[in-house]
Amino acid sequence: MVSKLIPVVMCGGAGTRLWPVSRDTMPKQFIPLLGQDSTFQRAIRLLANSTVFAEPIVITNAEYRFTVLEQLQAVGISAQVVLEPMRRDSAAAVAVATEFALARDPNAIVGVFAADHIVQDSVLFVETCRKAGVVAAQGKIVTIGIPPNYPATGYGYIQPGKEISSGVRQVAAFVEKPDAERAAQYLLNGFLWNSGNFIFDATTMRAELEAFEPHVLEPVMIAVAEAKPDLDFLLLDAKAFDQAKTISIDYAVMERTKKAAVITGNFGWSDVGGWSAVWDLSEKDTNGNAVEGRGYVLDGSNNLVRSEDTLVAVIGLDDIAVISTRDAVLVAPKAKADKVKDMVTLITSKGEAEAGVHREIQRPWGKYLSVDMGARYQVKRITVKPGGILSLQKHYHRAEHWIVVRGTAEVTRNDATIVVHETESIYLPIGCVHRLANPGKIPLELIEVQVGSYLGEDDIIRIEDVYRRS
Amino acid sequence: MVSKLIPVVMCGGAGTRLWPVSRDTMPKQFIPLLGQDSTFQRAIRLLANSTVFAEPIVITNAEYRFTVLEQLQAVGISAQVVLEPMRRDSAAAVAVATEFALARDPNAIVGVFAADHIVQDSVLFVETCRKAGVVAAQGKIVTIGIPPNYPATGYGYIQPGKEISSGVRQVAAFVEKPDAERAAQYLLNGFLWNSGNFIFDATTMRAELEAFEPHVLEPVMIAVAEAKPDLDFLLLDAKAFDQAKTISIDYAVMERTKKAAVITGNFGWSDVGGWSAVWDLSEKDTNGNAVEGRGYVLDGSNNLVRSEDTLVAVIGLDDIAVISTRDAVLVAPKAKADKVKDMVTLITSKGEAEAGVHREIQRPWGKYLSVDMGARYQVKRITVKPGGILSLQKHYHRAEHWIVVRGTAEVTRNDATIVVHETESIYLPIGCVHRLANPGKIPLELIEVQVGSYLGEDDIIRIEDVYRRS
Numbered sequence: 001m002v003s004k005l006i007p008v009v010m011c012g013g014a015g016t017r018l019w020p021v022s023r024d025t026m027p028k029q030f031i032p033l034l035g036q037d038s039t040f041q042r043a044i045r046l047l048a049n050s051t052v053f054a055e056p057i058v059i060t061n062a063e064y065r066f067t068v069l070e071q072l073q074a075v076g077i078s079a080q081v082v083l084e085p086m087r088r089d090s091a092a093a094v095a096v097a098t099e100f101a102l103a104r105d106p107n108a109i110v111g112v113f114a115a116d117h118i119v120q121d122s123v124l125f126v127e128t129c130r131k132a133g134v135v136a137a138q139g140k141i142v143t144i145g146i147p148p149n150y151p152a153t154g155y156g157y158i159q160p161g162k163e164i165s166s167g168v169r170q171v172a173a174f175v176e177k178p179d180a181e182r183a184a185q186y187l188l189n190g191f192l193w194n195s196g197n198f199i200f201d202a203t204t205m206r207a208e209l210e211a212f213e214p215h216v217l218e219p220v221m222i223a224v225a226e227a228k229p230d231l232d233f234l235l236l237d238a239k240a241f242d243q244a245k246t247i248s249i250d251y252a253v254m255e256r257t258k259k260a261a262v263i264t265g266n267f268g269w270s271d272v273g274g275w276s277a278v279w280d281l282s283e284k285d286t287n288g289n290a291v292e293g294r295g296y297v298l299d300g301s302n303n304l305v306r307s308e309d310t311l312v313a314v315i316g317l318d319d320i321a322v323i324s325t326r327d328a329v330l331v332a333p334k335a336k337a338d339k340v341k342d343m344v345t346l347i348t349s350k351g352e353a354e355a356g357v358h359r360e361i362q363r364p365w366g367k368y369l370s371v372d373m374g375a376r377y378q379v380k381r382i383t384v385k386p387g388g389i390l391s392l393q394k395h396y397h398r399a400e401h402w403i404v405v406r407g408t409a410e411v412t413r414n415d416a417t418i419v420v421h422e423t424e425s426i427y428l429p430i431g432c433v434h435r436l437a438n439p440g441k442i443p444l445e446l447i448e449v450q451v452g453s454y455l456g457e458d459d460i461i462r463i464e465d466v467y468r469r470s
Numbered sequence: 471m472v473s474k475l476i477p478v479v480m481c482g483g484a485g486t487r488l489w490p491v492s493r494d495t496m497p498k499q500f501i502p503l504l505g506q507d508s509t510f511q512r513a514i515r516l517l518a519n520s521t522v523f524a525e526p527i528v529i530t531n532a533e534y535r536f537t538v539l540e541q542l543q544a545v546g547i548s549a550q551v552v553l554e555p556m557r558r559d560s561a562a563a564v565a566v567a568t569e570f571a572l573a574r575d576p577n578a579i580v581g582v583f584a585a586d587h588i589v590q591d592s593v594l595f596v597e598t599c600r601k602a603g604v605v606a607a608q609g610k611i612v613t614i615g616i617p618p619n620y621p622a623t624g625y626g627y628i629q630p631g632k633e634i635s636s637g638v639r640q641v642a643a644f645v646e647k648p649d650a651e652r653a654a655q656y657l658l659n660g661f662l663w664n665s666g667n668f669i670f671d672a673t674t675m676r677a678e679l680e681a682f683e684p685h686v687l688e689p690v691m692i693a694v695a696e697a698k699p700d701l702d703f704l705l706l707d708a709k710a711f712d713q714a715k716t717i718s719i720d721y722a723v724m725e726r727t728k729k730a731a732v733i734t735g736n737f738g739w740s741d742v743g744g745w746s747a748v749w750d751l752s753e754k755d756t757n758g759n760a761v762e763g764r765g766y767v768l769d770g771s772n773n774l775v776r777s778e779d780t781l782v783a784v785i786g787l788d789d790i791a792v793i794s795t796r797d798a799v800l801v802a803p804k805a806k807a808d809k810v811k812d813m814v815t816l817i818t819s820k821g822e823a824e825a826g827v828h829r830e831i832q833r834p835w836g837k838y839l840s841v842d843m844g845a846r847y848q849v850k851r852i853t854v855k856p857g858g859i860l861s862l863q864k865h866y867h868r869a870e871h872w873i874v875v876r877g878t879a880e881v882t883r884n885d886a887t888i889v890v891h892e893t894e895s896i897y898l899p900i901g902c903v904h905r906l907a908n909p910g911k912i913p914l915e916l917i918e919v920q921v922g923s924y925l926g927e928d929d930i931i932r933i934e935d936v937y938r939r940s
Contacts, residue, residue, distance in 0.1 A: 020783070294822070298813050299806075307799075310780075311824045313490070313817065315802035315809045317790070322801050329777075331792050331801050332785035336769075339785045343768050347783065352764070354781045372841040372851055372917070377875035379849060379917055381842055399893050403871045403919045405847035423921045425871050425897065447842070447849055447919045449873045451893045 003107050004054040005133045005199065007047040008097035011040050011068065011115030012061040012084055016344040016355075017274045017337055020328035021306070024356040029115035030067050033272060034281050040068070040115040041075050046122050047113065048077050052130045057082060057100050059093050065233050066364040066467070082227070085238035091252035092244040095209055095220035096236065101202045103224070108202040109133045112249075117197065118281060120268025132199040132263045135168045141200040141208070142168065143254065145192025145262040146269045151183035154273060154338075156194040156250070158262050159186075171260035174250065192262060194250075195269060204259060213252045219243035231468065274337025275321035275330075279304040295322070304334060326369075328354040364467040365390050366443070378455045380448040384409075384438040391465035392435040398452025398459065400428040402436070407444035410437040433463060473577050474524040475603045475669065477517040478567035481510050481538065481585030482531040482554055486814040486825075487744045487807055490798035491776070494826040499585035500537050503742060504751050510538070510585040511545050516592050517583065518547050522600045527552060527570050529563050535703050536834040536937070553700070555708035561722035562714040565679055565690035566706065571672045573694070578672040579603045582719075587667065588751060590738025602669040602733045605638050611670040611678070612638065613724065615662025615732040616739045621653035624743060624808075626664040626720070628732050629656075641730035644720065662732060664720075665739060674729060683722045689713035701938065744807025745791035745800075749774040765792070774804060796839075798824040834937040835860050836913070848925045850918040854879075854908040861935035862905040868922025868929065870898040872906070877914035880907045903933060 014027040022028035029040040037045070047053050056079040060068050065083055072079055082096060094112055101108035111129055119125045132142040145158045156177055161170035174194065178186060209217040219240050226237035254260055270277050282290035282304065289297045293307030299316045306312075307324040314322055323330040332339065348355040360369040365388035372379040384390070384407075392412065402409065402425060409420040412435040413428060419439075420426050428434045430452065438444035462469065484497040492498035499510040507515070517523050526549040530538050535553055542549055552566060564582055571578035581599055589595045602612040615628045624647060631642035644664065648656060679687040689710050696707035724730055740747050752760035752774065759767045763777035769786045776782075777794040784792055793800040802809065818825040830839040835858030842849040854860070854877075862882065872879065873895040881888045881896050882905040889909075890896050898904045900922065908914035932939065 020781075296813065296817055296820070298809060298816060310794075310796075311490075311798040311817065311822055313798065313800045313802075313813045315800070315813055316806040317801065317803065320787070320801070322799070324780075324799050326780075328781040328783065329792070329794050329799055330783045330785070331787065331790070332783075333787065336786040339768060343766065343783045343785055346768060347766055347781065350766070352781055371849060374851075374875060374915065377915075377917065379841060379851075381844075381849075401871070401873045401895050403921070405844060405919070405921050423869050425895065425919075427895065445844065445847075447847065449875070449895075449917045449919075451873070451875050 003105055003109055003137075004050075005052055005109050005111045005129060006054045006101045006104065007056045007111045007113060008101075009040065009043050009047070009056055009058045009079075009113050009115050010090070010093055011058060011064065012087065012093070013116070015116070016341050018272070018278070019340055019344045020323060020325045020330050020354060023354075023358050025358045025361060026067065027064075028272065030064065030071060033278055034118070037075070038071055039118055039272060041071050042118060043113055043115050044072065044075055044077050044079065046119055046125060047111075049126050052126050052133070053111075054104070055079060057097060059084065059096055061087060062235070067362055069232055070362070081233045083230070083233050083235045085236055085241055088241065088244050089246045090249040091209070091213060091216045091247045092220055092241070094205065094249045094253075095217050095244070096224060098202045098205045098209070099221055099224040102206065106203070107137075109136050109199065110202050110205070111197070111199040113197045114271070116272055117195070118270045118272055122267070124267040125265070128263055128265055128267060129199060131165075131167060135164060135261055135263070136199045136201045136204075139201055139204045139259060140164070140261040141198060141204065141254070141257055141259050142261045142263050143171070143198040144195045144265040146195050146265050148187050148191070148193050151180060151187050152193065153177060153180055153183050157183075157186045157191040158194050159189070159191050160262050164261055168261055168263045171262050174255045174260075192264065195265060195271070198254075205253070208253050208257050208259065212256050213245060213247060215243075215245040216247065216252060274340065275304055275323065275332070276334040276337050279321065279334055293324075302334075326359045364388075364469075366438075368448075373455075376451060376453065378450045380450070382436075382446050382448050384436060384444040384446075386438055386441050386443065388444075389437040389466050390435055391460075391467075391469065392433060392463040394431055394433045394461050394463070395452070395459050396431065396461070397454035398450045399430050401449040401451075402426050402428070403447045403449075405445050405447060407438060407442050408440045409444055409446060410439045411435070412437075473575055473579055474520075475522055475579050475581045475599060476524045476571045476574065477526045477581045477583060478571075479510065479513050479517070479526055479528045479549075479583050479585050480560070480563055481528060481534065482557065482563070483586070485586070486811050488742070488748070489810050489814045490793060490795045490800050490824060493824075493828050495828045495831060496537065497534075498742065500534065500541060503748055504588070507545070508541060509588060509742060511541050512588060513583055513585050514542065514545055514547050514549065516589055516595060517581075519596045522596050522603070523581075524574070525549060527567060529554065529566055531557060532705065537832055539702055540832070551703045552697070553703050553705045555706055555711055558711065558714050559716045560719040561679070561683060561686045561717045562690055562711070564675065564719045564723075565687050565714070566694060568672045568675045568679070569691055569694040572676065576673070577607075579606050579669065580672050580675070581667070581669040583667045584741070586742055587665070588740045588742055592737070594737040595735070598733055598735055598737060599669060601635075601637060605634060605731055605733070606669045606671045606674075609671055609674050609729060610634070610731040611668060611674065611724070611727060611729050612731045612733050613641070613668040614665045614735040616665050616735050618657055618661070618663050621650060621657050622663065623647060623650055623653050627653075627656045627661040628664050629659070629661050630732050634731055638731055638733045641732050644725045644730075662734065665735060665741070668724075675723070678723045678727050678729065682726050683715060683717060685713075685715040686717065686722060744804075744810065745774055745793065745802070746804040746807050749791065749804055763794075772804075796829045834858075834939075836908075838918075843925075846921060846923065848920045850920070852906075852916050852918050854906065854914040854916075856908055856911050856913065858914075859907040859936050860905055861930075861937075861939065862903060862933040864901055864903045864931050864933070865922070865929050866901065866931070867924035868920045869900045871919040871921075872896050872898070873917045873919075875915050875917060877908060877912050878910045879914055879916060880909045881905070882907075
């Protein structure tokens with residue numbers, strides 16, 4: 001009997017192609033781009049089939065640990081969450097997955113999946129993984145190839161070789177992203193898109209990494225052996241992991257191994273690589289307009305209009321994307337998805353914070369949103385989860401007023417603990433040591449008005465923190 | 471010697487072609503569309519040449535009275551401000567102008583000017599008015615005709631007749647807005663655009679109104695005779711003015727009178743009739759993009775990008791307008807200016823407040839801006855001018871917290887008067903009678919946090935108001 005597949009979800013990336021919605025502080029895999037769930041949550045749900053899959057391993061950047069935890073809790077699925085203390089490329093992440101899987105089971109079969117891909121037919125997806133697992137157990141590294149529906153120039157391709165078993169073939173060659181002419185030829189010759197999702201026998205993968213890239217495998221083995229539990233996470237040893245070579249798994253193993261196989265994924269796949277892909281996957285009206293939020297289109301067709309907050313009015317334009325967030329608006333032809341990255345580079349060079357930082361910031365205790373800012377004041381809307389506790393802190397340059405608009409706050413101010421109810425307020429003078437907590441059963445919402453000469457996030461002197469943030 | 475021209479500025483209109491910037495609560499003539507001044511302020515400055523013009527009369531809707539006053543004060547020019555208690559068409563406004571002018575001077579020469587037009591060469595404009603005044607004094611109604619620079623279909627045209635004096639001709643005919651073919655023919659035949667600005671002898675105009683439209687003139691004569699001073703304004707008698715027939719001055723007099731003349735206005739004119747006109751008048755970069763606020767254009771040319779607040783990123787599009795305000799975004803080809811009205815009609819029908827109401831609301835004591843709103847709370851940024859006093863009021867459904875972030879507040883709360891300094895706050899429980907004033911020399915800024923079950927503007931029970939609002 002083949003062991004259950006150990007699914008590994010990679011979600012440390014930070015793409016900018018879906019800016020202004022996707023930014024460093026909350027990249028696309030954690031955003032509900034389609035429906036209620038994020039693509040990470042969709043991936044986790046997809047892998048929750050316990051007849052085929054074991055408990056998943058989530059590999060993420062330490063920065064996103066609380067978001068991962070919260071999104072797992074929201075779908076009610078548990079996972080082993082492994083934190084990378086710094087960004088390395090995919091070879092190191094696959095090595096981490098391999099080592100954790102082998103620690104669970106010396107015969108482990110591992111599936112590595114992207115957190116930002118979308119699958120249409122989940123039953124067929126699971127069945128594809130199961131079949132791939134059977135072949136992987138014979139010592140193969142089975143990548144999922146997608147039958148192309150257009151001559152894409154944005155994906156690598158796989159040339160399939162001779163059949164191993166029904167639907168699974170050897171890989172004749174991996175080929176780089178082609179130009180348009182080559183892509184058209186690839187389609188005629190039955191090449192497949194390389195989806196970047198693959199299934200392998202952990203022992204085989206370890207052997208290949210050892211053979212091709214010992215400078216990836218060896219530091220990772222130490223980083224995993226020395227990993228420390230940290231709250232609900234496992235934190236890889238930073239000193240060891242730092243030594244791991246930065247290289248993609250494609251270059252490190254896939255393009256070199258003789259053990260590569262490919263299974264055709266007919267389950268309907270998208271990597272949601274730009275606003276055009278979001279439009280493809282969205283519900284549309286009779287004019288082909290996909291509108292989310294308060295958007296209106298007059299005399300226009302096949303547009304994607306998304307708004308978080310403001311009213312968006314589009315007149316007389318076709319095939320464009322208008323993406324409006326609280327602090328930024330993108331207007332571009334849907335087909336120019338590639339240029340969004342360039343725009344983010346441009347505005348980054350101009351020092352615009354909106355390039356990478358969201359207006360609403362997630363924290364382990366809840367979230368906050370800056371709603372107004374002046375020369376000497378800032379107004380924030382703060383939401384604290386039931387049981388959430390902010391760090392014990394003080395500020396050198398600002399006083400704060402907290403007005404509770406929903407729920408109940410427990411405020412520590414110097415030596416006193418004060419319960420503040422709905423409609424009540426409390427004043428925190430400059431320099432006082434204070435802490436905010438939600439002792440109640442419903443979210444606590446409060447309006448914070450900061451007044452002072454300097455209002456930066458770095459004027460938070462943390463004295464104690466239950467979430468162990470420095 | 472000819473009397474000085476009495477300039478009358480008409481600024482009661484409320485156009486939607488420049489939505490989302492122009493709305494009912496602050497129409498385009500009061501908005502700084504180009505540079506620091508509004509078009510109303512530009513018009514007032516233009517008419518401040520005291521060798522040619524007497525003190526201006528401003529005719530506006532009662533709704534805009536404080537805005538008019540504030541904008542006059544800002545440019546430091548005094549005017550007689552006449553308030554229409556309800557909207558009538560332009561014939562009634564011209565009759566009002568005529569009666570006020572005759573009350574000043576029985577030989578008065580009057581110039582009627584739109585508040586939302588822009589003139590490039592102010593010296594030539596003044597000289598044109600002076601020349602028109604000389605002809606008007608001979609009993610003519612002299613309209614300013616603009617030499618067309620393209621076959622516009624959005625303006626009425628004037629067919630000039632035989633010359634009266636240098637540059638001034640009789641009007642052979644007024645013609646309605648043409649189709650494109652006719653417009654091209656008009657250009658070939660030397661027709662002029664009807665700018666809607668005209669200069670006349672008041673006695674002549676009164677006689678023509680009496681002959682053609684006594685149902686306009688007679689009620690207006692009573693409304694003017696019975697006009698009451700109200701603070702710094704003159705309020706027309708509502709009962710009488712209500713009886714005035716609603717008709718445009720074009721239909722009422724211009725198209726019927728035998729006394730019409732036309733003077734060519736070569737001073738560079740625009741009625742700023744849409745976003746395309748704003749682009750025409752704006753400074754542009756080498757790619758023809760006019761950007762105001764935080765806007766970036768990549769691979770695009772001849773765009774108009776305006777942002778009040780958010781960052782706007784435009785990629786790969788040409789000749790479009792992207793207009794971003796705090797609560798609404800318009801995206802449209804510049805040439806589709808006509809459709810903006812239709813969009814406003816559409817969103818009005820959907821009940822969207824952004825169709826007519828600005829986020830920032832001007833008040834005689836200052837202004838306020840709603841910065842955040844939840845189910846049971848609202849946060850406003852309130853600015854009170856030095857000396858400004860809000861009404862004495864109470865609320866049935868909400869408590870308020872005021873946090874002073876700049877300046878000093880004098881707060882009346884029931885029987886007490888409390889001075890609240892920067893960084894301090896005050897609480898106003900439900901039902902308490904309160905008043906806010908700025909006793910200081912600099913603007914007072916405060917953050918108001920309202921908490922309650924109903925937060926509408928109509929839960930303001932005014933007990934006393936220095937600005938005499940009901």
